[in-house]
Amino acid sequence: xxxxxxxxxxxxxxxxxxxxxxxEVLTAAAMxxxxxxxxxxxxxxxxxAIRAVVTCPLFxxxxxxxxxxxxxxxxxxxxxxxxxxxxxxxSLTLVTNAIAGKIFLKENVDSRRWTxxxxxxIGVYFLAH
Amino acid sequence: xxxxxxxxxxxxxxxLEPKPSNRHPIPTxxxxxNLSPRQYMILGLVALCAPLGDSCLSxxxxxxxxxxxxxxxxxxxxxxxxxxxxxxxxxxxFFASYLTALSWADLxxxxxxxxxxxxxxxxxxxxxxxxxxxLERWAGIALITVGVGFVAQGPSLTERPSxxxxxxxxxxxxxxxxx
Numbered sequence: 001x002x003x004x005x006x007x008x009x010x011x012x013x014x015x016x017x018x019x020x021x022x023x024e025v026l027t028a029a030a031m032x033x034x035x036x037x038x039x040x041x042x043x044x045x046x047x048x049a050i051r052a053v054v055t056c057p058l059f060x061x062x063x064x065x066x067x068x069x070x071x072x073x074x075x076x077x078x079x080x081x082x083x084x085x086x087x088x089x090x091s092l093t094l095v096t097n098a099i100a101g102k103i104f105l106k107e108n109v110d111s112r113r114w115t116x117x118x119x120x121x122i123g124v125y126f127l128a129h
Numbered sequence: 130x131x132x133x134x135x136x137x138x139x140x141x142x143x144x145l146e147p148k149p150s151n152r153h154p155i156p157t158x159x160x161x162x163n164l165s166p167r168q169y170m171i172l173g174l175v176a177l178c179a180p181l182g183d184s185c186l187s188x189x190x191x192x193x194x195x196x197x198x199x200x201x202x203x204x205x206x207x208x209x210x211x212x213x214x215x216x217x218x219x220x221x222x223f224f225a226s227y228l229t230a231l232s233w234a235d236l237x238x239x240x241x242x243x244x245x246x247x248x249x250x251x252x253x254x255x256x257x258x259x260x261x262x263x264l265e266r267w268a269g270i271a272l273i274t275v276g277v278g279f280v281a282q283g284p285s286l287t288e289r290p291s292x293x294x295x296x297x298x299x300x301x302x303x304x305x306x307x308x
Contacts, residue, residue: 024236031231038167038229053228094240101237108287109237112279116241119276126269127247 004079012076016089019072021096023065025104030058032105087128091121164285168233171226175239176246178223184250185216234285241280248273 004012034040034052041049053059076085098117101107164172189212196203207213230239248270254260262270 024240027228028231028236031228034232037232094244097240098237101235105236106287107235107237108284110283112283113237113241116276116280116283117237119272119279120241120244123269123272123274123276124244124247126265126272127251128269 009080009084012072012080013085013088013092015072016069016076016085017092017096019065020069020089020093021100023062023067023069024093024097025062025100026058026065027062028101028105030056030062033058083128087125090124090128094121094124164234168230171230172239172242174226175223175230176243177249178219178226179243180246180250182216182219182223185212185219189213189216235287238280238283238285241276244273245277 030053031037034056037049037052040052044051073085073089076089094117098109098114102109189207189210192212193203193207193210196207208217227239227243230243234242251262251266251270255262
């Protein structure tokens with residue numbers, strides 16, 4: 001296996017992180033638009049809750065991007081070492097999700113959440129080494 | 130008849146954070162988490178099912194002979210082996226719990242709060258499988274634990290007013306604020 005250049009490695013990890021972030025944000029937006037699943041299940045049963053999820057187009061958009069992220073991860077693992085891809089993608093996704101959550105989902109990402117995201121990000125990096 | 134959102138603001142002393150701006154005209158505020166034991170259980174399932182499911186898939190796939198793309202049928206057959214079937218069941222449980230958690234908590238709360246699963250898997254590897262854990266990994270465990278503690282003590286959801294409340298004139302919202 002030839003070692004890809006640093007740019008190719010960066011591009012592969014960036015694809016994983018971007019597609020994963022888009023998928024997570026779309027899925028979160030879909031679940032917020034559906035409402036509390038516990039309430040829906042209490043009123044309409046488990047079938048009603050499943051129906052509410054599977055009839056939401058945003059949910060399928062999110063799942064499509066998550067599937068894309070999975071295949072991008074498989075592709076990256078085919079060319080790069082697991083010890084690089086797994087911690088890099090897991091840590092960076094936490095930070096990009098915090099940024100995307102603030103911008104697109106209008107979540108109130110306060111200093112506590114930023115600190116937690118960065119601590120967990122560094123922690124995952126250490127743990128995977 | 131006063132609008133419910135106006136009453137809500139008045140009852141809370143009219144303290145809206147962050148303050149409405151031109152960029153974000155709809156006021157949002159953080160709801161301090163008051164998660165029920167069931168909701169904690171769902172967060173726990175998210176944290177546990179994903180790493181355990183991945184571990185089962187990894188264990189199942191390593192015990193199988195190498196699968197070539199020229200024989201894709203072997204991949205289908207792999208799905209019915211016990212470890213891989215268990216891994217898939219755990220990942221289905223993870224996704225269902227994850228979707229439920231996202232329906233009542235922010236994405237930026239759920240992701241760090243459920244990262245504790247990485248720590249559980251590392252501790253599981255240390256004390257059950259007797260694997261060695263380096264100083265670097267212990268540092269990682271400590272950082273994740275502190276990070277999860279930080280986010281778990283904070284609010285779980287950014288509350289937004291209903292569309293009807295959002296359409297209230299700014300003057301009416303100001304009216305509800307204390308003098």
